Amino acid sequence: MSVRDGQFRWRKFSPLDRDSPIYELLDGDVIILDVAQDKSGNLEIAFHEGASGRILELAILEQLLAEAKRLLAPERPPAGK
Numbered sequence: 001m002s003v004r005d006g007q008f009r010w011r012k013f014s015p016l017d018r019d020s021p022i023y024e025l026l027d028g029d030v031i032i033l034d035v036a037q038d039k040s041g042n043l044e045i046a047f048h049e050g051a052s053g054r055i056l057e058l059a060i061l062e063q064l065l066a067e068a069k070r071l072l073a074p075e076r077p078p079a080g081k
Contacts, residue, residue: 008032008064010071023071025064027054035068043069 007027014021022036030050038044045065056064 010068012071020072023068025068035065035072037072043072 009026011024011026012021013024018036019039020037022034024034025032027050031048032051032054033048034044034046036044036046043065
């Protein structure tokens with residue numbers, strides 16, 4: 001399975017209790033994981049039940065996380081702040 005197969009997509013949502021958005025990784029309608037950043041700009045990943053028993057090649061997971069970092073980039077605070 002390739003990232004480019006079109007089976008994965010990101011969905012953004014912005015909870016009221018967070019300063020930055022959360023991006024959900026979906027495979028079809030199944031939520032696999034959430035990616036967000038904390039107040040220090042560190043990447044946070046939360047796996048959902050949809051990830052249970054799922055096998056992803058490391059290269060694909062790395063591609064997906066790199067894409068998530070790009071999505072979050074405009075939301076990151078400037079360095080040193």
